[in-house]
Amino acid sequence: NAGVMQNPRHLVRRRGQEARLRCSPMKGHSHVYWYRQLPEEGLKFMVYLQKENIIDESGMPKERFSAEFPKEGPSILRIQQVVRGDSAAYFCASSESDRVYEQYFGPGTRLTVT
């Protein structure tokens, strides 16, 4: 049973470009969470999605960031017009159900904005 997959593992973008980060949850998991780890900071929640629905996006910046989890295919975190401050490690996690179930993390995507 493959774990949570994220790609790419490393992504370099110039300021102003778009970044697309992909997350395939574990088989049978329909709940996806995105987290960001800025340099010298802990993991910060961004958004929680179930299939085709955004449930909680309270941690996501209002501008330039969006997330989706379509019926078919991976969850996508999209950052438009990236700036240097977006450089961070982005992790996705999936769970079988919400709340008290364990979240299984992917290896992360390290985004560098030059």
Add this chain to the structure above:
Amino acid sequence: ILNVEQSPQSLHVQEGDSTNFTCSFPSSNFYALHWYRWETAKSPEALFVMTLNGDEKKKGRISATLNTKEGYSYLYIKGSQPEDSATYLCAWDRYSGYALNFGKGTSLLVTP
């Protein structure tokens, strides 16, 4: 402010020592407390999810306790081994929301 504090920030012990870390969290609006282990260059790995005051969980040499009334959890490692070297994260899940609020972690180094 939804602060989760972990102490100590880092710890260096000898193989065979037993050790423990603390996670402090807001006691109001509590839903669950998660512990994760995060080895360098790997993904965070779930250790425990605890929901009830007084909960105790155990996995091999690692165990955890929970006090929701005073807002703290302890993680214990008995007879530390070099392979226990990792960062240990706790995360607080509040009732009114879905976000896990992570602490910055305790970095443990176990030397032979």
